[in-house]
Amino acid sequence: MIMSKDCESCQKKLVDIFYNEENMNNEVKNHIKTCHSCKEFFGRLYQMKDIMDKAKIEPSIEYAEILQSFKEVEIIKEKRRNLFDLILFIIISGVLLGLVALLIVEKYLVEIIYFQLVMYIIIPLSLPVIIKIRSLKEEYNERY
Ligand SMILES: [Zn+2]
Numbered sequence: 001m002i003m004s005k006d007c008e009s010c011q012k013k014l015v016d017i018f019y020n021e022e023n024m025n026n027e028v029k030n031h032i033k034t035c036h037s038c039k040e041f042f043g044r045l046y047q048m049k050d051i052m053d054k055a056k057i058e059p060s061i062e063y064a065e066i067l068q069s070f071k072e073v074e075i076i077k078e079k080r081r082n083l084f085d086l087i088l089f090i091i092i093s094g095v096l097l098g099l100v101a102l103l104i105v106e107k108y109l110v111e112i113i114y115f116q117l118v119m120y121i122i123i124p125l126s127l128p129v130i131i132k133i134r135s136l137k138e139e140y141n142e143r144y
Helices: 005-018 024-033 038-057 060-106 109-143
Strands: none
Touching: 005 024, 024 038, 038 109, 060 109
């Protein structure tokens, strides 16, 4: 559609009016009354404004995205926590194995037996505690 010179200048003025940079004058008013395409153009400006306003008031899409990214952060945190637990386990068992190896090297056989006895007592006793802490952590994660 070819726009007439009048329509072109009218629509430029309508944009200015829309942004409150210019007041509606009689020339523009009369043009809109007779020109369908300029009237439609003016209406579309306000439709656009409506859509933009609604997008700001109802940020449902953004809210969902924010929630999703929070979940992703939680998953990453959980993975890190599991990795940390694994590393801690490796370090602790490494230290214990190192101690046993050291005792074997030093031929402290009696101490090894004591050590093993202590471990046999401590591990079964500490296991329910570890499981309890673990399940409490998971309950906390499920709730929040
Ligand atoms: Zn026009």
